Amino acid sequence: MMQENYLAKWLNNELTDAELVEFKKSEEYTSYVKIKEASSTLEAPSFDLDAAWEEHKNKRNKEQPKVVTLQPYKRFLQLAAAVAVLLVASYFYLGTLDQSISTQYAENKEVILPDSSEIVLNAESSISYSEKNWDKERNISLQGEAYFKVAKGKRFTVATESGTVAVLGTQFNVENRNGFFEVTCFEGLVSVTFNNKETKLPAGSSFLVINGKEVSVSGPDTTTPSWVNKESSFKSIPLQFVLNELQRQHNVIVETKDIDTSQLFTGTFSNTEIYVALQSISVPTQLKFKLEGNKVVFYAKNAE
Amino acid sequence: MNNNEQDNVCKEEVFSTLFSSHSKTVFNYIYYKFGNEEKAYDAVQEAFVKLWENCGKVTPSKAKSYVYTVANNLYLNVIKSEKVRLKHRDKVVTTTNESPEFLMEEDQFKEKLQNALDSLPENQRTTFLLNRIDGKKYKEIAEMEGVSVKAIEKRMHLALKALREKIDGI
Structure with a gap:
């Protein structure tokens, strides 16, 4: 009996003597020897090691x-x-660098300061402040008009070209335009410094300077400035400043023909509806106006 | 423990030694499988370039089986085997006293063997020739093919059996 795979064992000379004897007796043995001998003369294709x-x-x-x-x-x-x-x-x-925020004509912006004080910027105004030093000093410089709701805390200062407004925690409006400086206090106490003279402004009162002269005015009837509610209100204000405000709020060019712009105006105009606003100004002043594109011309009724 | 074993395959001496000792066998191995010299040569190049690229990851002791595996995988299921044409060493010089009839018979036998080899299954032929031509031990062939020594012995046994049957015309 031959072991498993005996041909492989035979080729490897691993058969036992008895197995080899038995295998040699088989008739296929000579063929296997021939295969073994012939296959040992076989050669694989040439392989050039150096070239490889x-x-x-x-x-x-x-x-x-x-x-x-x-x-x-x-x-x-x-x-x-x-x-x-x-x-x-x-x-x-x-x-x-200082943080600065500004508005264009017919634009309002609301700014929340680092201490959660709020500022609402009216049209064509800008403020700047230092965000980094805000914890140390609450200083704002203002051009134009803005309404402040100041969170309680350290002294809060608004610097303008005309004067400085300082508060501790209150709501107030500051307007500083060419020849026009107005501060209105809605809550708390505001201190206004104008020409090195300090004025204490209690809630519900206003401080007004026109062309460098202090003008005494009565306080506001409202708890917020009217422009915050999309209206502009005036009490005995020269028409010139009223028309300037109209320009800013409606982004129009206002021209006047033969009329006295120093006459005082008391009234309110809409900041959203230009036609309503023009009527609000023209009717009480008995003026006429022409609106062409973004240009408005006011003229006297009798000029026709 | 052999100190050379600790050497890195990335070292030029180690690598060139591996190349000289195994490239020929890789070539033959692929040739026996598929009978295509060109592909066998490409397999050598591919296997050793891969080994070089991965020389940091392959230890010298694993390098041998690595190149066989790469070469083998390269043509897995891709090419069909062609005729394996082998040459025969000319033994006439040493057997001058043989009769012309015997020599002719021997040539005919070799021709039959060649044809029989061609008809063998690929794995039996590869095993048989690696042993007969390259003198590889069953253990080595088992490593190259990734099977047990017993499986190689089985292939060898079947190869011999099939060759004889083919040659004897059974």
């Missing part, structure tokens, strides 16, 4: 660009790092 090695070296070099292609990425990283440094630097630099 040279080619391998060449292929290896060709693979190099794979590594080189990483370089642009590296360059990109360098660039990205540079940009990141610039961004961080500019962030810190810009952080030290």
